[in-house]
Amino acid sequence: MIIGIIPARYASTRFPGKPLIDIQGKSMIRRVYEQASQAKCLSEVIVATDDERILNHVQSFGGKAVMTHPDHPSGTDRCWEAYCLGVRSQEPEAKGTSSYSSLLTSHSYVINIQGDEPFVAPEQIDELGAVLDGSVELASQMIPVSDHDVLFDVGEAKVIVNQSFEAIYFSRQVLPFLKGIDPKEWHNHHTYYRQVGMYAYRSDILEKITQLPVSDLEKAESLEQLRWIQNGYRIKMGLTAYESHCIDTPEDVEKVLRLMNA
Known part of the structure; x- marks a missing residue:
C-alpha cells in the first residue's frame, strides 16, 4: 500500500499563505489534493500542515489533514510525522495481534507530493508508484x-x-x-x-533518513x-x-495558468 502525503506550510518567505491562494475558484491545496486523489496507486491522501487555517480548510472540503510540528527542516521530516500520526490514528485501542510497529509496515511506501503544484498529473504519481516494488528504498x-x-x-x-x-x-x-x-x-x-516531481520513501527507510x-x-x-x-x-x-510547474511567488500563478492553458 502507498500513502500520499502533501506537506503544506502556511509560512513562506516569498509567498505567505500560499496553500490557500485561489486558483480559478479553488485553493491551491485543494487542487493538489484532488489531483493526487485521482492517482490509482494511492490508498489514501493526507495533507500535513503546521497551521489550523489549512487544516480547517482541507477538512471543510472533505479532505484528510493532520497538524504537524511547525519547525520541521524539510518536507521529508513533515511526511514522517504525518505518517506516524496517520498510523497511530488507525491503531486499535484494544490489545491484540496488531501493534504500532506492524501498522508502520501496512503502508509500505510514502509518496511526498509537492503542495505547490496545483496541476500535478495523477498519471505522474502512478508512474512513480509503479517503480516501488518493495526492494526500492527511495525513488524520484x-x-x-x-x-x-x-x-x-x-x-x-x-x-x-x-x-x-x-x-x-x-x-x-x-x-x-x-x-x-x-x-x-x-x-x-x-x-x-x-x-x-516527487519523492517516494519505503516506510522503514523514511524513519531512518529523518x-x-x-x-x-x-x-x-x-x-x-x-x-x-x-x-x-x-x-x-x-x-x-x-514537467513540474511549481508556484513559489505570486507571479508564478499567471505563468502556470498560461502553461496549463497553452
Whole structure:
C-alpha cells in the first residue's frame, strides 16, 4: 500500500499563505489534493500542515489533514510525522495481534507530493508508484534536458545515474563536464537529466533518513537527497515526460495558468 502525503506550510518567505491562494475558484491545496486523489496507486491522501487555517480548510472540503510540528527542516521530516500520526490514528485501542510497529509496515511506501503544484498529473504519481516494488528504498523522477538555459540553471537539480537508474549524485552545477566541447553544445552531445516531481520513501527507510544529521554535501548544494546518498541509501530514478510547474511567488500563478492553458 502507498500513502500520499502533501506537506503544506502556511509560512513562506516569498509567498505567505500560499496553500490557500485561489486558483480559478479553488485553493491551491485543494487542487493538489484532488489531483493526487485521482492517482490509482494511492490508498489514501493526507495533507500535513503546521497551521489550523489549512487544516480547517482541507477538512471543510472533505479532505484528510493532520497538524504537524511547525519547525520541521524539510518536507521529508513533515511526511514522517504525518505518517506516524496517520498510523497511530488507525491503531486499535484494544490489545491484540496488531501493534504500532506492524501498522508502520501496512503502508509500505510514502509518496511526498509537492503542495505547490496545483496541476500535478495523477498519471505522474502512478508512474512513480509503479517503480516501488518493495526492494526500492527511495525513488524520484527525472526528465531529459534539451535546452542550454535549463541545463545551466542552478535552480534545477541535475542528476547522474548508474546503469540501474539509481542516482549517483545530484548537483546544481552541470555534471559531467564535457572536455573539448563548447558548453553551449553540451546538451547535444550527452544525455543530461534534471530531477522533477516527487519523492517516494519505503516506510522503514523514511524513519531512518529523518534521524540522519545534515551532511557536508547537502550543505554545499542545499539538496537533502545528497544526505541519503552519502549514508549509503539508494535512490531509484524513474523517467517521466511530465514537467513540474511549481508556484513559489505570486507571479508564478499567471505563468502556470498560461502553461496549463497553452
